[in-house]
Every structure is written in structure tokens, then in C-alpha cells.
Amino acid sequence: MSGERKGYLDSAYAVEDAESTRNLYKDWAATYEEEVRANGYVTPTRCAHALANLAVNSSAPLLDLGCGTGLSGEAFKAAGFETIDGSDFSEEMLAYARAKPGVYRNLIHADLHNPLPASAGDYAHIAAVGVFSPSHAPAEMIDQVIALLPPGGCFVFSLNDHALEDPSYDQRIGALSDAATAEVAFREYGEHLPARGIKAVVCVLRKLRGDIPQFAPV
Ligand SMILES: C[S@@+](CC[C@H](N)C(=O)[O-])C[C@H]1O[C@@H](n2cnc3c(N)ncnc32)[C@H](O)[C@@H]1O
Numbered sequence: 001m002s003g004e005r006k007g008y009l010d011s012a013y014a015v016e017d018a019e020s021t022r023n024l025y026k027d028w029a030a031t032y033e034e035e036v037r038a039n040g041y042v043t044p045t046r047c048a049h050a051l052a053n054l055a056v057n058s059s060a061p062l063l064d065l066g067c068g069t070g071l072s073g074e075a076f077k078a079a080g081f082e083t084i085d086g087s088d089f090s091e092e093m094l095a096y097a098r099a100k101p102g103v104y105r106n107l108i109h110a111d112l113h114n115p116l117p118a119s120a121g122d123y124a125h126i127a128a129v130g131v132f133s134p135s136h137a138p139a140e141m142i143d144q145v146i147a148l149l150p151p152g153g154c155f156v157f158s159l160n161d162h163a164l165e166d167p168s169y170d171q172r173i174g175a176l177s178d179a180a181t182a183e184v185a186f187r188e189y190g191e192h193l194p195a196r197g198i199k200a201v202v203c204v205l206r207k208l209r210g211d212i213p214q215f216a217p218v
Contacts, residue, residue, distance in 0.1 A: 007035050009196065013162050015135045018113055022089060025068070029092035033069055039195040043158045044075035046202045047129045050186045051156045052079040054204060060124030061085065061105075065112060065145075066131030070097035073104050076127065087117050112137040116144050124150065128157040132169055139168035142205070146182050149207040154185065160192045160200040173205065182207050 008028040015021045025032070052058065058080040064073050067086030076084055087108040088094050094107050110117035112131070126145045131137050145155045159169050176182040185206040192200035 008032070009035060009039065009193070013133070017135060018089075018111065021135050025088075025090035026092045029069065029090065029096060032093065033071060033096070036071070036193065039193040040191070041071070041130075041193055042191050043160075043200055043202065044072040044129050045078075046188075046190060046200075047072065047127060047156045047158060048075040048079035048081070050188070050202050050204050051076070051125060051127070051154060052081070054154060054185055054206075056125060056154055058082060061122065062125040062127060063087065063118055063123040064104075065116070065126060065128040065141075066137065067097055067104070067107070068093045068130070070100045070103050072127060072129035073097065074100065075129075077103055081125070085123075112141055116141070116148060118148050120148050121150055123148065124153050126153070126155045128155075130158055130160070132157060132159050133163045134166050134168075139166075139172045142169070142172040142176070146176060146205065146207050151207055151209055153207050155182075155205045155207075156186075156202070157205075158192070158200045158202050161198050164201065173203065176205065180208055 011024050015024050059082050061083040062076055062081050064084055064086040067073055067088050073084050073086050084104050085106040086097055086104045087110045089111040091109060097104060097107055108117045163169060177184060182205045186204040187201060189199060189201050192198045
């Protein structure tokens with residue numbers, strides 16, 4: 001961040017509901033990339049490499065949930081994924097993603113608190129990079145994503161140190177694994193925003209079979 005310009009990173013960890021989250025990204029859209037890059041944001045690249053290294057079919061369509069300005073889409077593109085759709089509930093963030101030629105096939109305005117903007121089988125891979133936190137997207141979304149994937153399909157996502165304080169995400173991962181509905185194909189704790197000393201788990205869940213255990217509130 002340069003000079004007097006206001007930073008929003010700390011606010012991102014303080015928002016408590018969907019409306020304040022949407023307002024945050026409305027204000028942050030113009031300076032989001034500058035601020036996260038200045039803090040060494042490496043999670044899009046980590047997620048893209050984690051998925052690509054599993055030798056998945058990079059020609060099959062990928063849905064980038066909470067795509068924001070498109071940093072995550074750019075990372076998947078650079079890792080070889082050819083067909084990427086993005087979705088976000090911030091029109092202001094989406095406007096920056098739209099301005100990036102050749103990254104996204106479609107960009108969809110959608111709130112992750114509603115049913116996901118896809119039908120079962122539309123996507124072989126789904127991503128949520130820098131998206132999971134209690135005010136952004138609930139843990140139930142993990143079940144919804146797995147329900148949309150075909151067997152063998154992968155969901156790659158990150159959980160930063162703040163999200164890891166909420167046990168509900170790991171509880172959903174554990175429940176899906178215990179039921180053999182999905183397996184953890186990759187999990188690594190590493191850098192997220194190194195200039196801030198914030199780390200993140202990057203996780204890839206691979207769907208094993210069709211049925212989803214009923215979500216139990218935690
Ligand atoms: C930290 S940014 C990550 C953006 C991008 N994936 C990246 O890695 O740069 C989080 C994004 O999630 C979006 N988001 C947060 N809550 C959401 C919700 N309930 N529905 C849809 N998008 C949401 C925000 O608008 C924002 O663009």
C-alpha cells in the first residue's frame with residue numbers, strides 16, 4: 001500500500017454479515033489487487049497448483065466462486081485451466097474481472113448464501129479462493145459444492161488463519177470424508193499474506209460418490 005491510501009484488509013476480517021461484507025468489497029474493489037499484492041497474496045497460485053498437480057482434466061470447465069477481481073481466475077488460467085466461469089456478489093469486484101480479457105468465459109452475479117449458481121455436472125472443478133469465512137460463505141457451502149461435482153470432480157479452497165478459528169469448516173470436511181462421499185486429495189498449511197504473517201490451508205476435496213450426508217448444524 002502506498003502513501004495515505006486507506007487499506008481494507010483488516011476490515012475484511014472484522015465484517016460480521018453479508019451486507020457489511022458486500023459494502024466492504026464495494027469500497028475495496030478499486031484498490032483490492034494493489035493491497036493484497038503488496039502483502040504477498042499467494043493463495044490463488046497455491047490453489048491453482050494444488051489442483052493442477054492432481055492431474056485433473058484442465059480442459060474441463062472450472063467454476064471460480066467468489067472470483068472477485070479475477071486474481072484467482074488468472075492463477076487457474078496460468079496453471080493451464082482453459083474454461084473458467086466466475087461468480088461473485090459484488091458487482092464492483094466483478095467489473096474488474098470483466099475487464100480482464102481471456103480469463104473468464106462467463107461471469108455470474110450470485111450470493112453464496114443462496115443456492116450455488118450451477119447445476120449438477122456443469123463443472124468438473126470448483127474453486128473458492130480466499131472466500132471461506134463466517135461472514136462470506138458458510139460451511140454448508142462445502143456440501144453444496146460437492147453435490148454439484150461429478151464423481152472424481154475436485155473442490156479446491158482455502159481456509160486462512162481466521163477461518164480456521166471456526167471449527168465448522170473442518171467439521172464438514174471430516175463428515176464428508178467419514179461418509180466416504182469425498183476424500184482429502186491435498187491439504188497443506190502455508191503462506192497466505194506473508195507480509196501480514198497470515199497463513200492458510202489449501203485443501204482439495206475429491207468427490208467419491210453421489211450421495212451427500214445431511215448437513216447437521218454445529
Ligand atoms: C478475499 S476476496 C477473494 C477474491 C478472489 N477469489 C481472489 O483470490 O482474489 C473474497 C471475494 O468473495 C466475495 N464474497 C464474499 N461473500 C460472498 C457471498 N456471500 N457471495 C458471493 N461472493 C462473496 C467478495 O465479494 C470477494 O470478491
